[in-house]
Amino acid sequence: MKSILTHQLFRRFITAAAVLAVVAVMTGPAGSTEAPTAGFTGSFSERSSFFGFFETVRWVPFLFLALVFFGVWTLWLSRGAQIKSGVSQVMQVPRAATQRRPVRWGIGVVLLFVALILPHVINDPFWQAAMVEQIAVYVLLAIGLNVVVGFAGLLDLGFVAFYAIGAYVTAWVTGALPTPPLFGIHMDPFFAIPIAIVIVMVAGIVLGVPTLRLRGDYLAIVTLGFGEIITIFANNLYGITGGSQGTSLIPHFSLHIGPIKYVWGLAPVPYYYLTLVFVVIFLLAFSLLEHSRVGRAWTAIREDEVAAESVGINPLKYKVMAFAIGASTAGFAGVVTASQSNNIFPSSFSLAFSINILVLVIFGGMGSIFGVVLGALLIQTGSMYLLHSPPAGYQSSDLYIYLGALLVVMMIFRPAGLVPSRRRRREIVLSEAGEGHMNEVLTGDQP
Amino acid sequence: MLQVTDAVVRYGAITALHGISFNVDQGEIVTLLGANGAGKTTTLRMLSGLHAPSSGSINFEGQDVTKTKAHDFTTLGISHVPEGRRIFPSMSVEENLEMGAFNRKGSFSDDMERMYVTFPILKDRRKQLGGNLSGGEQQMLAIARALMSQPRLLLLDEPSMGLAPMIVETIFRIIGEIRDSGTTVFVVEQNASTALHLADRGYVMENGRIVFGDTAQNLLHDERVRAVYLGESVEGA
Ligand SMILES: Nc1ncnc2c1ncn2[C@@H]1O[C@H](COP(=O)(O)OP(=O)(O)OP(=O)(O)O)[C@@H](O)[C@H]1O
Ligand SMILES: [Mg+2]
Numbered sequence: 001m002k003s004i005l006t007h008q009l010f011r012r013f014i015t016a017a018a019v020l021a022v023v024a025v026m027t028g029p030a031g032s033t034e035a036p037t038a039g040f041t042g043s044f045s046e047r048s049s050f051f052g053f054f055e056t057v058r059w060v061p062f063l064f065l066a067l068v069f070f071g072v073w074t075l076w077l078s079r080g081a082q083i084k085s086g087v088s089q090v091m092q093v094p095r096a097a098t099q100r101r102p103v104r105w106g107i108g109v110v111l112l113f114v115a116l117i118l119p120h121v122i123n124d125p126f127w128q129a130a131m132v133e134q135i136a137v138y139v140l141l142a143i144g145l146n147v148v149v150g151f152a153g154l155l156d157l158g159f160v161a162f163y164a165i166g167a168y169v170t171a172w173v174t175g176a177l178p179t180p181p182l183f184g185i186h187m188d189p190f191f192a193i194p195i196a197i198v199i200v201m202v203a204g205i206v207l208g209v210p211t212l213r214l215r216g217d218y219l220a221i222v223t224l225g226f227g228e229i230i231t232i233f234a235n236n237l238y239g240i241t242g243g244s245q246g247t248s249l250i251p252h253f254s255l256h257i258g259p260i261k262y263v264w265g266l267a268p269v270p271y272y273y274l275t276l277v278f279v280v281i282f283l284l285a286f287s288l289l290e291h292s293r294v295g296r297a298w299t300a301i302r303e304d305e306v307a308a309e310s311v312g313i314n315p316l317k318y319k320v321m322a323f324a325i326g327a328s329t330a331g332f333a334g335v336v337t338a339s340q341s342n343n344i345f346p347s348s349f350s351l352a353f354s355i356n357i358l359v360l361v362i363f364g365g366m367g368s369i370f371g372v373v374l375g376a377l378l379i380q381t382g383s384m385y386l387l388h389s390p391p392a393g394y395q396s397s398d399l400y401i402y403l404g405a406l407l408v409v410m411m412i413f414r415p416a417g418l419v420p421s422r423r424r425r426r427e428i429v430l431s432e433a434g435e436g437h438m439n440e441v442l443t444g445d446q447p
Numbered sequence: 448m449l450q451v452t453d454a455v456v457r458y459g460a461i462t463a464l465h466g467i468s469f470n471v472d473q474g475e476i477v478t479l480l481g482a483n484g485a486g487k488t489t490t491l492r493m494l495s496g497l498h499a500p501s502s503g504s505i506n507f508e509g510q511d512v513t514k515t516k517a518h519d520f521t522t523l524g525i526s527h528v529p530e531g532r533r534i535f536p537s538m539s540v541e542e543n544l545e546m547g548a549f550n551r552k553g554s555f556s557d558d559m560e561r562m563y564v565t566f567p568i569l570k571d572r573r574k575q576l577g578g579n580l581s582g583g584e585q586q587m588l589a590i591a592r593a594l595m596s597q598p599r600l601l602l603l604d605e606p607s608m609g610l611a612p613m614i615v616e617t618i619f620r621i622i623g624e625i626r627d628s629g630t631t632v633f634v635v636e637q638n639a640s641t642a643l644h645l646a647d648r649g650y651v652m653e654n655g656r657i658v659f660g661d662t663a664q665n666l667l668h669d670e671r672v673r674a675v676y677l678g679e680s681v682e683g684a
Contacts, residue, residue, distance in 0.1 A: 293549075300535055300546055307533040310495060312521035312550040312596060426537040430578035 013070050019409070020066040024058065026401050027393055104370050108283075111373075115276055119269045129268045130384040132340060135377065136275040137333045142360040142376040143282055143369060144329030149358065150367035150421065151295060152322030153302030154212070155220040158227025159357050161207075162200045162327035164234060164349035166334020168241060169196040171344060176249035179240045189253045189339040193332060200331030204324035212319040227354050234346035241346070248343035264339070271340045278336075282329050287369055289325070298322060299423060352400065359403050363410055365417025367424045375418050379403070448473045448631055449494070449600060454503035456486075456493050463489040465655045466503060471600070476622065476632040478642040478663070480676055481652035487635040488530045490652070491604050494633070495527035496520050507600070521550050526598035530605055532589040536578030540569050543577050543588055547595030555595065562591040565621060583614035590618070594625070601625060603634040607641060619645050639676035643667045651676070 028043025044059040051061060122128060141163065148156045171177045173195055175186035182195070211222045234241045241247075253264040253274065264270045289295055297318045300308040305315050338344050364375020383399050390396075410417070416425045449471040456464040463486050471477045481487045492498040494505065496517035505513045507523060515523065534543050544562060548555040563570035566587045572580060577588060586606055593601060603622070607615040619641055626632050636642035643649055643663045650660035651672060659671075666672050 296542075296546065297549070299538070300549075303535045303537060304533050306497065306529055307535060308546075309497065309517040310520075310527045310529055310533070311546050311592065312518050313546075314516070314518040423537045426576060426578070430536040430576070433578070 009074065012073055013066075016070040016073060017063070017066045019405075020062045020069065022405065023065075024062040026398065026405070027391070028058070029393065108370070112280065119272055125268075126388055127384070128272070130388075132268045132271045132275055133337065134384050135380045136272060136279060137337055138357065138360060138380045139373055139376040140275065140279055140282060140329045140333045141357045142364065142372045143279075143286060144326045144333075145357050146361050146364075146366065146369065146372045147286060147289075147326035148322050149361055150365075150372065150424070151290060151298040151302075152319055153298070154319060154322060155216070156223045156323070156326075157220050157351070157354055157358070158223035158225070158230075159326075159330060160349045160351070160354040161223075161227045161230040162203060162330035163334045163337075163353070164230050164346075165200050165203050166196040166331035167338040167344045167349075168234060168334075169199050169331070170335045170338040171242075171247050171250050174249075174251050174339075176247045176251075177240065178238075178242055186251075189251060189335060190255070192335045192339070196331040196335045197328045200327040200334075201324040204327040205320055208320035208323040209316070212316055212323065224351070224354075227349075227351060231346050231349045234349065244346055246343060246345035250338045250342045250344070252342070253339055268340070271336060275336050278332055282332075283369060283373070286325075290369065294318065294321060303427065355400075356403070359407060362407060363418060365419045365421055365424070367421035368417065368419050371417050371419030371421065378418075379406075448508060449633070450506040451494070452504050452506070454493060454500040454505065456489050456498060456500050458489075458498075463655050464493070464500070467652070467655075467657045468503075469650050469657055469660060471631060471633050473599075473631055474626065474629070475648060476626050476634065476646045478646040478649040479633070479635045479652055480637070480639045480642065480649055480666075480672070481635075482637070482675070485652045486655040487652060488604055489655075491527060491530075491602050491633075491635055494602055495525065495529075497527075521596040521598070524597075524599040525602065526593040526596050526600070527602045528589045528593045528604060528606065530608070532582075532585045534577040534580070534585050534588050534592065536576065538577055539574050540577060540580070540588055541573045543592050544569075544595050547592035549596075551596065558595055558597070562594065565624065566591050583610050583618070586610060586614075586618060587621075590621070590625075594630070598630060600631045600633065603632065605635055605637060607636060607638045615641060637676075639672065640667075643672075 025040060025043045029039050029046060031037065031039030042058075044057070044062075046058045047055060048058045048061065050056050050064075118131065119128060122131070141159065144162075145156065145159050148154050148159070168177070170189055170192040172179060173182050173187045173192045174189055175181040181187065207223075207226055211219060211226075214222060234246075235244050237243070252266075253271075255262045264274070297308070297313045300311070300313055301315045301318055308315055360376040360379055361372050362375075363379055364373065365371025383403075386394060386399065386402075387396060414420065416428055451470065452468050453466045454464055454468070455462065455466050467486075467490065469477075469479075479487055479490060489498065493500050496512075496515050496519065499514060503513070504511060507525060510523070512520075512523060512525075520527065535546060538546065541559075544559055545555075548558070563573070568584055569588060569591060572584060577585065580588060590601075590603070590606065606618050606622070610618070615638065622632055622634065623645055634642060634646070643666055646663040648660065649663050649666045650657050651666070652658065659669075661669065
């Protein structure tokens, strides 16, 4: 008896069944005050179609899916994907790392090409807008947060603060706030780009210098607080920010150089190309940074802060740099969003937003630029798809349940993310083997 | 070269070092002996800026370094091999050595080659990950990494910890070579016999105090040292 219960296949089946049971409840009917358990029982007992073939009760198709999941897991996932069995492969260092790079560049060029022609292929206005507001902007945010979380190993739960600052700076310099704009001039949003980037980087430094001495959980809590503080400021400083109404007077980008005159209007496509240019610039800059002296300092600090100090790295300096550099993308993203939508509200800069970006980074693969971009594309496209053509019973607030479930599944099967950064994978394998001092940073213990 | 005067170090309410004084002269190997918890690691953490003393002073080559930050020590000419080696686990041997030269300007490839001559095993393992090295190899890598900053004073925290006697012998032979090539060495050890056979001078630490110091020769024959640290029973003691 005991041997059956502890058998790996049995445990796997129970896990698969449990996962699908959760999915069944998540997608099932809603309860009500009169019948609070109806949602739960109905999730299993309601009549439904077995993939369009025949009519049956709901638990049958889900049991079927659980069996499929179990089969896929046993036959395929448990072979290559589990990180432990990939040890020997991960540990062969340099050859594979250099071999992969041309492939990545190749994929990058193809993706860029696809990105360039995409607006001509997709005519649906919903998707055209989503490509800017929900996908390109989120890619930008994810690659910025990746610098902080993935490269420097700092858990930042308040990334939205920098995005909000970017948006409010745009509103400010264009004269859309109750506060008079800089030098009294109503500037074009183009000028907001450098100003916002500089201001968020300064905000990163101001927040970073006192707080980045903290480790692990403490830093996460402080950044969480910072994110909330910025939103509350925006909400309550009525005379400066416009309060909870925000502002809806932010102009579109426009370009006047001699005879050239172009105004970015309500159509999302011009914004898409503008954002794409910046995505490419940030991507190139960050990949250079990753392999630079600064990138190596971040790796050293992440792996062993004491050792990093003993070879002469100033941890605080490099952590603050990571904070400021990561924030720059959020600053730019804030400018684009503000100018494109013309309006900003404090309520859109919520904690959920920070978490959403963090999910993109974790899902894609912390520390892997390529992975994070891919993760952002997949998740954001997926969540837009759910919004565009929601399955029966889906409500937009369900999104976070799905994202949460996705993260749980990721942690089981691919803890280092979809496209793991090689170094991160090595770190996980080695720390499971008890090498290194990563845990100190995670648990906040002083060495 | 290095002069420590009345240094007190506290961990919160606990006083780990009760005003210690000692000195290290150019070209010496000086060892600091003591039982577990005596305060040896604390002394080294203080000497490398990881934990500032709450009173007292540290002077290096005529410069007051009491308040200097840990990350500035390599540029001063002091390099610390921390307790437990602490190499970067996901970096290769080569990358670890490069990190050791983090604050150096210009090329350091000859130094890298020199490390491979001193530690031939590291040359064979140059592409291997630090975390996959054996304990002895990691210790050698930690020392080599510290030497990459071209220190004039090398601080070593229990280089023999957890290693087989043969490896310990190799490591101490290399420490001798490092001194002969002009780097002063301050080494903390529990393995008193090995350390004293190599060192020029030694200090003995108990409960956060330096109880005595002398030449290594004299310490090897000192009854108190023999009884406590060399594991020999002395009649009447
Ligand atoms: N971070 C810390 N917080 C509080 N007390 C500490 C801390 N680190 C060390 N101590 C205390 O300081 C004293 C000296 O510790 P230290 O690590 O310097 O000893 P050591 O001589 O290096 O011992 P070992 O040979 O075991 O390495 C001990 O009593 C220890 O408990
Ligand atoms: Mg110690």
